[in-house]
Amino acid sequence: MHILLTNDDGPPGPASPYITYLVDALRARSHTVSVCIPADQKSWIGKAHIIGHHPHPTFYRPDTDSVHDTPREDGGDEWVLINGTPASCTQIGLFHIFRERPPIDLVISGPNFGKNTSAVYALSSGTMGGAMEAALSGGKAISVSYAYRSRNHDHNPAHITAVSTLSARIIDHLYANWPTDGSVDMYSVNLPVDTDVENTKILFTHILQNTWGGCYAAVRTAADEEDPNALEMATRDREGAADASGTPPLRKANGEDVSKVMEKYKFRWAPRFSDVEKTAAQPSAEGSDAWALRQGYVSVTPLKANFLHGPGIGQELILPPSQTMQAPSKDAKTETDPLYAIVDYTDDKSYVEPLILTAIKSHLPHATILPPSDASTLPHTARQLHWTAYESLDFTHLLSHPTTALFNAYVIRKALIRKHYLLHTVDAHVRKHPSSVLKAAVPTAVAFEVDYAEFLDEALQEAYELTESLDANDEKEPRDRQWWILKPGMSDRGAGIRLFSTLSELQAIFESWEEDSDEEEEEEADTDEQPRYSDGIVTSRLRHFVAQEYIPPILLTPHDGTAPRKFHIRTYILAVGALTVYVYRPMLALFAAQPYSHPGHTSSPGTFDATTADLSAHLTNTCLQSGAHDGAVLPFWSLPTTHAVETGTLNSWFDEICRITGELFRAAVGGGRVHFQPVPNGFEIFGVDFLIGEDGGVGLLEVNVFPDFKQTGEELSSLVGGLFEEVVGVAAQGFFGGGEGGSGRLVKVLEMEVGGF
Numbered sequence: 001m002h003i004l005l006t007n008d009d010g011p012p013g014p015a016s017p018y019i020t021y022l023v024d025a026l027r028a029r030s031h032t033v034s035v036c037i038p039a040d041q042k043s044w045i046g047k048a049h050i051i052g053h054h055p056h057p058t059f060y061r062p063d064t065d066s067v068h069d070t071p072r073e074d075g076g077d078e079w080v081l082i083n084g085t086p087a088s089c090t091q092i093g094l095f096h097i098f099r100e101r102p103p104i105d106l107v108i109s110g111p112n113f114g115k116n117t118s119a120v121y122a123l124s125s126g127t128m129g130g131a132m133e134a135a136l137s138g139g140k141a142i143s144v145s146y147a148y149r150s151r152n153h154d155h156n157p158a159h160i161t162a163v164s165t166l167s168a169r170i171i172d173h174l175y176a177n178w179p180t181d182g183s184v185d186m187y188s189v190n191l192p193v194d195t196d197v198e199n200t201k202i203l204f205t206h207i208l209q210n211t212w213g214g215c216y217a218a219v220r221t222a223a224d225e226e227d228p229n230a231l232e233m234a235t236r237d238r239e240g241a242a243d244a245s246g247t248p249p250l251r252k253a254n255g256e257d258v259s260k261v262m263e264k265y266k267f268r269w270a271p272r273f274s275d276v277e278k279t280a281a282q283p284s285a286e287g288s289d290a291w292a293l294r295q296g297y298v299s300v301t302p303l304k305a306n307f308l309h310g311p312g313i314g315q316e317l318i319l320p321p322s323q324t325m326q327a328p329s330k331d332a333k334t335e336t337d338p339l340y341a342i343v344d345y346t347d348d349k350s351y352v353e354p355l356i357l358t359a360i361k362s363h364l365p366h367a368t369i370l371p372p373s374d375a376s377t378l379p380h381t382a383r384q385l386h387w388t389a390y391e392s393l394d395f396t397h398l399l400s401h402p403t404t405a406l407f408n409a410y411v412i413r414k415a416l417i418r419k420h421y422l423l424h425t426v427d428a429h430v431r432k433h434p435s436s437v438l439k440a441a442v443p444t445a446v447a448f449e450v451d452y453a454e455f456l457d458e459a460l461q462e463a464y465e466l467t468e469s470l471d472a473n474d475e476k477e478p479r480d481r482q483w484w485i486l487k488p489g490m491s492d493r494g495a496g497i498r499l500f501s502t503l504s505e506l507q508a509i510f511e512s513w514e515e516d517s518d519e520e521e522e523e524e525a526d527t528d529e530q531p532r533y534s535d536g537i538v539t540s541r542l543r544h545f546v547a548q549e550y551i552p553p554i555l556l557t558p559h560d561g562t563a564p565r566k567f568h569i570r571t572y573i574l575a576v577g578a579l580t581v582y583v584y585r586p587m588l589a590l591f592a593a594q595p596y597s598h599p600g601h602t603s604s605p606g607t608f609d610a611t612t613a614d615l616s617a618h619l620t621n622t623c624l625q626s627g628a629h630d631g632a633v634l635p636f637w638s639l640p641t642t643h644a645v646e647t648g649t650l651n652s653w654f655d656e657i658c659r660i661t662g663e664l665f666r667a668a669v670g671g672g673r674v675h676f677q678p679v680p681n682g683f684e685i686f687g688v689d690f691l692i693g694e695d696g697g698v699g700l701l702e703v704n705v706f707p708d709f710k711q712t713g714e715e716l717s718s719l720v721g722g723l724f725e726e727v728v729g730v731a732a733q734g735f736f737g738g739g740e741g742g743s744g745r746l747v748k749v750l751e752m753e754v755g756g757f
Contacts, residue, residue: 001032002031002103003107005026005107006107006108009042010040012062017113025164025168028168036093036097037083044124049091056083058080061078063077072633073304086126087130104139106141109129109130109141109168110142112146113247115145117289118280119211120212135305140185143187150698159193168265170191185304185310187303189298189523190301194300197298201299202311202317205299207288210279210280216270223593237640240442251296339736340383345389347636351710352710355385356412358721359728359729360732363725364732372388372392379673384402388706391705407722408682409682416665419702425675426700440697448460450545452516455507460503463547469482474502485497485547487702495617501599553692554598558642558644562595565595566592567590568690568701569588569691570588571661572687575686576730581665582749586635587637599618633712661749666704685707686707688704690700726743
């Protein structure tokens with residue numbers, strides 16, 4: 001989600017030591033964080049706006065710890081500083097800046113350097129004021145404050161990192177479970193900066209009603225102003241200490257008027273905290289925010305925007321476990337209870353299912369294997385592993401039993417597996433994170449929708465990169481053109497892939513599909529036979545398309561002297577729970593059926609027919625190849641024995657594949673999680689294809705679920721069997737108890753905690 005972060009302590013410094021830690025913790029959970037904070041210390045100012053003052057922005061760069069008058073232009077991280085109050089920062093952040101980013105989902109104010117518990121603190125707090133302003137503006141808001149136990153102010157980085165990580169988890173939980181009845185406008189969260197904070201109790205509390213004494217001390221000084229940062233630090237040091245002295249008794253002296261005596265004094269901020277702390281220690285304070293902190297608990301106070309309390313006071317807040325797979329609860333079934341495996345893998349059943357069953361028997365020897373027809377006879381609370389076709393999974397049952405039922409697919413994952421969604425996922429992530437490895441890993445591409453060929457011009461109106469390239473190609477020889485690949489957004493096994501370099505060629509492709517679909521409809525009307533496989537499509541039924549820049553591949557010279565062929569790398573990815581991602585180290589190299597030649601080098605102007613061109617030199621998908629040929633599928637790590645390539649080069653490619661994969665799944669989670677929803681009791685195997693460009697860079701081609709394992713062939717079935725051994729050992733054995741049983745062939749590339757929905 002998109003978070004606006006403000007505070008009352010200003011940019012990083014002695015008076016604001018915690019903000020960077022919280023920003024990092026939120027971004028680690030794939031949130032977009034936009035920062036708009038006061039340019040200097042603005043504590044104890046509540047929800048004030050200064051009328052007549054015209055706030056203006058300056059720009060803080062965290063990487064150089066410097067402030068500038070103008071925004072940076074290099075795409076680096078930048079925070080906006082406003083010479084105003086926290087409330088004004090909230091207003092300006094919500095309605096005037098960050099307009100180029102997605103709408104703001106949540107405002108966080110903090111983390112405050114010091115607690116904001118009890119009425120005395122809460123009603124004066126600039127941190128609370130920033131959150132309250134967001135709530136009064138119609139948004140969701142959370143105030144976050146870090147409390148310290150001693151006057152030495154624990155700045156241990158490990159403690160601050162831990163409390164910031166816990167803060168981010170609480171924020172995610174509160175946002176995901178925000179009441180829909182309007183009973184809560186904002187939350188005030190107070191956390192102790194202490195050891196083992198991750199395991200402390202979290203309570204819903206009310207604000208303690210209390211009072212304080214005088215807040216100013218009369219002093220004799222020539223100074224009109226004091227450094228607000230130093231004064232705030234001194235105020236924090238006095239919390240729990242002796243009160244400041246009051247003004248000496250005022251009497252007439254030598255006929256001097258009291259008002260004349262007062263001219264010699266100025267009034268210094270020096271609040272009295274003794275009464276505040278005494279109230280929090282009273283038995284009547286139990287259940288309040290201040291009482292909870294004194295016990296070492298985390299306090300979460302639900303509030304309306306008028307400081308009335310929301311629901312749930314007195315209850316404990318239970319976060320989901322920080323592990324990516326939920327451990328069984330105390331009342332869940334233990335590993336000694338019966339375990340049932342419901343297995344019916346219908347895709348390439350004779351090839352794949354025996355390998356799955358072997359893996360289950362190896363790692364879960366006490367499991368009873370049943371067909372899906374017997375699943376309905378099992379008790380709903382029985383421990384069950386479901387490994388079937390996606391359409392056969394009973395998601396209602398599985399999702400309602402998160403600690404006893406494990407299944408082999410996520411409900412929603414089209415952010416990755418649909419080509420046009422994948423393009424949007426990557427594009428959104430790169431715009432938020434310009435330095436992401438995905439920026440170079442995904443070729444330039446555009447997505448568009450076409451119902452019928454006659455509407456192609458209209459569909460391409462906003463596909464500027466594509467249309468400009470095609471227009472420029474009209475004036476070039478085929479060998480000098482930028483070529484493009486057309487991919488239907490929802491097809492698989494290479495169906496509908498075409499090469500083109502001009503608009504007329506693209507138009508011809510869509511027109512040919514319409515002609516083919518008309519003929520097929522006539523044939524289907526005259527026969528009851530099942531439709532035959534075709535590499536064409538029906539545009540009126542499948543209208544999402546991606547045009548991707550053609551990347552000339554690196555060519556590996558075979559040791560046998562034959563001409564080099566184009567190849568891509570098939571990588572198997574395991575996603576477990578919510579969410580850990582692994583790359584299966586044994587990979588495959590899939591080679592094209594014919595020796596490679598660039599599309600522009602085999603045609604002259606007017607001779608290339610995009611509708612009938614032989615693409616066997618360009619397509620490495622083995623299911624499109626007519627008949628097997630030697631070397632179509634090879635183990636990736638054996639390439640040095642058959643081709644001129646060093647093992648060190650393979651290692652560098654593998655390392656890059658791991659980096660890209662981790663970032664890709666992070667992007668899918670960070671895309672709002674509407675189209676990718678990992679769950680704690682699910683796992684899924686993805687087949688991900690990578691292409692090595694002629695410059696040696698690794699490019700992402702596409703992501704598939706329920707991969708076509710049979711295309712691997714019988715000779716390499718042990719590689720697929722090894723994958724299932726790892727999946728059962730890591731995902732299933734880890735879920736049902738006994739610890740993970742993998743043998744190290746899975747390389748972990750991402751581990752993050754994904755909250756609720």
